[in-house]
Amino acid sequence: MPRENEEPIWANEVSSEQENIKSPDLSQKEWALIDKIDFSIDQKEELLDGLGRIARNEIISDPTAQDEVNAPVEAGKIGLKGYDTEAFEKAGKGLKTWHAIKKFSTFGHSGSKNILEGMGEPIDKRKLKKEYSGKVIGMRLGEFYDMAEQFNLNPQEINRRDYSFIFNEQGSKTILRKKTEAEADETAAKVFEDQLKDLETRPGEDLVKQKDSLEEHQKEKEKYKDVLDEDATLKLEEEELLMKELIQAKQDDLNQNMDVIRGPLEWRQKELAGTLEEFSALEKEVAAQAKSYDDEIKDLNNRITKIKGSKIIKETLGYKIAEWEEQKAQTEANKKAFTEKKQALDARISHFKKVKEDIDKTLLRINNIGKTKTELKAEKMEKDKQKKEGKGTVEKSKENIDIFEGGLMYDSDAVDEAETTQWADKSGRGRDFYKELGEDIDEIRKDVAQPVKPGEWLRINKKPAPSTPEAAPATPQTEAKPEQNEKIVKPISEWLGLLGINTAVGPAKEAVENSFKTFGRDFDSTASMNLGQAKQAYARYLINFRYGGGNAELAKAQKQADEKFEEIIK
Amino acid sequence: MSDTNNQAQNLLAELKSANEKAKKYLDGVDKKIAELDIKYAQQLVKHDINILKAAKTIIQSKKK
Numbered sequence: 294m295p296r297e298n299e300e301p302i303w304a305n306e307v308s309s310e311q312e313n314i315k316s317p318d319l320s321q322k323e324w325a326l327i328d329k330i331d332f333s334i335d336q337k338e339e340l341l342d343g344l345g346r347i348a349r350n351e352i353i354s355d356p357t358a359q360d361e362v363n364a365p366v367e368a369g370k371i372g373l374k375g376y377d378t379e380a381f382e383k384a385g386k387g388l389k390t391w392h393a394i395k396k397f398s399t400f401g402h403s404g405s406k407n408i409l410e411g412m413g414e415p416i417d418k419r420k421l422k423k424e425y426s427g428k429v430i431g432m433r434l435g436e437f438y439d440m441a442e443q444f445n446l447n448p449q450e451i452n453r454r455d456y457s458f459i460f461n462e463q464g465s466k467t468i469l470r471k472k473t474e475a476e477a478d479e480t481a482a483k484v485f486e487d488q489l490k491d492l493e494t495r496p497g498e499d500l501v502k503q504k505d506s507l508e509e510h511q512k513e514k515e516k517y518k519d520v521l522d523e524d525a526t527l528k529l530e531e532e533e534l535l536m537k538e539l540i541q542a543k544q545d546d547l548n549q550n551m552d553v554i555r556g557p558l559e560w561r562q563k564e565l566a567g568t569l570e571e572f573s574a575l576e577k578e579v580a581a582q583a584k585s586y587d588d589e590i591k592d593l594n595n596r597i598t599k600i601k602g603s604k605i606i607k608e609t610l611g612y613k614i615a616e617w618e619e620q621k622a623q624t625e626a627n628k629k630a631f632t633e634k635k636q637a638l639d640a641r642i643s644h645f646k647k648v649k650e651d652i653d654k655t656l657l658r659i660n661n662i663g664k665t666k667t668e669l670k671a672e673k674m675e676k677d678k679q680k681k682e683g684k685g686t687v688e689k690s691k692e693n694i695d696i697f698e699g700g701l702m703y704d705s706d707a708v709d710e711a712e713t714t715q716w717a718d719k720s721g722r723g724r725d726f727y728k729e730l731g732e733d734i735d736e737i738r739k740d741v742a743q744p745v746k747p748g749e750w751l752r753i754n755k756k757p758a759p760s761t762p763e764a765a766p767a768t769p770q771t772e773a774k775p776e777q778n779e780k781i782v783k784p785i786s787e788w789l790g791l792l793g794i795n796t797a798v799g800p801a802k803e804a805v806e807n808s809f810k811t812f813g814r815d816f817d818s819t820a821s822m823n824l825g826q827a828k829q830a831y832a833r834y835l836i837n838f839r840y841g842g843g844n845a846e847l848a849k850a851q852k853q854a855d856e857k858f859e860e861i862i863k
Numbered sequence: 864m865s866d867t868n869n870q871a872q873n874l875l876a877e878l879k880s881a882n883e884k885a886k887k888y889l890d891g892v893d894k895k896i897a898e899l900d901i902k903y904a905q906q907l908v909k910h911d912i913n914i915l916k917a918a919k920t921i922i923q924s925k926k927k
Contacts, residue, residue: 568902571899572899575896582888593874613872613875616879623882627886634889637896
């Protein structure tokens with residue numbers, strides 16, 4: 294989000310660089326142009342990577358929203374001038390007569406306020422020609438200068454192309470000004486915020502309701518399972534499968550919308566993490582060098598004191614005294630330069646951190662869309678547990694926790710070589726850097742975590758156990774325990790192998806690929822599924838391939854899938 | 864007195880060496896900062912180019 298009163302981060306160097314490169318060969322006009330460019334660069338750099346800019350450049354695709362972002366702003370109103378007469382109807386006889394009388398009676402000082410006299414016949418200011426109504430018109434040179442004068446602007450400092458106007462019905466013009474980069478980013482940030490809120494409140498809340506209904510349904514089914522006959526149970530199961538299908542369809546839609554937002558943000562988040570790492574490493578190095586230099590100078594000063602003070606030095610150095618003074622001045626200059634470099638790096642680092650913080654928060658919001666209170670609570674508990682146990686800190690844990698987020702599974706704690714390399718970039722410091730950052734490593738990692746590679750899963754997340762053994766639902770013969778459904782996680786390719794359909798060809802292959810999808814994604818055999826999901830996917834596969842895609846055999850397919858998985862788990 | 868003189872000369876030489884080393888390092892830091900600035904700017908530009916390429920691909924795929 295654009296911030297007010299934010300210090301321009303490159304301003305300090307721009308001035309010193311300018312000092313260095315300014316040369317008498319350039320004219321005043323050329324220097325004015327360079328200053329103008331510098332101003333523009335400063336303005337752009339300040340917000341180039343903010344959330345508003347990302348939204349503006351990479352997320353907002355709806356033409357209406359884009360128009361809103363790029364719409365000019367009202368700069369004020371100005372009166373009509375002689376060159377505006379073509380936009381209005383000519384004055385009628387009555388008005389002209391009244392104008393003449395008024396002029397006569399005021400000895401030519403003023404006529405009718407509704408008349409404008411230009412180059413041709415007088416016009417009626419109240420009668421704007423239809424074709425000019427609401428039309429945005431570019432400025433002519435003369436009126437640009439008039440406008441600049443009226444608004445107290447220097448025409449040399451503004452661009453005529455950035456200004457336009459529309460005629461008003463009441464004989465005036467509204468001046469429009471192109472938004473500055475910062476203003477456009479700010480609007481984009483607002484539009485983006487609205488989009489996010491819309492996702493949270495419409496599809497997000499709808500999905501939560503569906504999930505709550507399913508939970509309720511499952512509870513009811515469990516409650517009455519002993520009194521229901523086989524037909525009724527099958528019907529309920531069929532209903533449950535349909536509910537799950539509906540939830541998945543809604544989740545798919547939501548994921549599609551969220552991916553449009555999530556993609557660019559995650560991309561930028563990673564880039565920022567890498568950039569932060571490089572700048573932080575350099576800042577540390579500069580700080581260490583500055584300290585080492587300070588120590589060296591202190592040591593020299595101590596030794597000078599030991600040989601009876603600097604006065605003696607000056608006396609003994611004789612003709613070299615000028616060199617001594619020069620080196621002392623150089624020492625001060627070096628110390629100052631070290632401070633400046635550290636400040637320059639600090640400014641960049643805090644800027645990148647602020648931008649990244651906005652992105653992190655937004656991604657967290659996105660990841661929470663469509664999740665029920667139970668899901669969010671479970672996630673929070675998991676996070677708290679991690680913190681308590683010292684996991685989730687940057688200390689590498691041997692156990693990995695999986696998070697079911699936005700329909701995709703992530704291993705939040707495992708850092709593979711590729712990721713380390715990617716984050717470390719060329720500096721090779723990778724994880725150490727995040728150790729130093731400490732406080733936000735978990736969020737960074739969770740938000741940008743990579744899909745887990747096959748065989749890397751080891752879920753330790755435990756669902757609350759039933760309160761008493763008596764109250765615990767009896768596990769149906771073909772039904773895996775709920776915690777088992779989530780606990781057992783394997784890559785899709787492995788599930789397919791176990792099910793014996795990994796070498797399917799033709800329509801069977803097509804059915805496999807259509808059924809074994811992680812939410813909102815294309816078929817990817819390296820993606821992971823938990824037992825519950827794999828079971829659902831297999832049921833879908835059976836319906837698609839064995840039962841011709843009809844829902845009539847849903848219950849049968851589900852039962853068959855349960856039995857198959859019962860075999861596999863053994 | 865000659866010892867003091869030698870010591871003073873040595874200290875001056877050391878100071879000069881420390882200053883030269885620091886100045887050289889500081890010049891290098893300027894370069895590194897500029898390099899990182901450019902690298903970051905390139906990332907942003909590269910991303911914009913990628914977006915344009917993606918848009919082009921979408922348009923091309925719609926044409927088929």
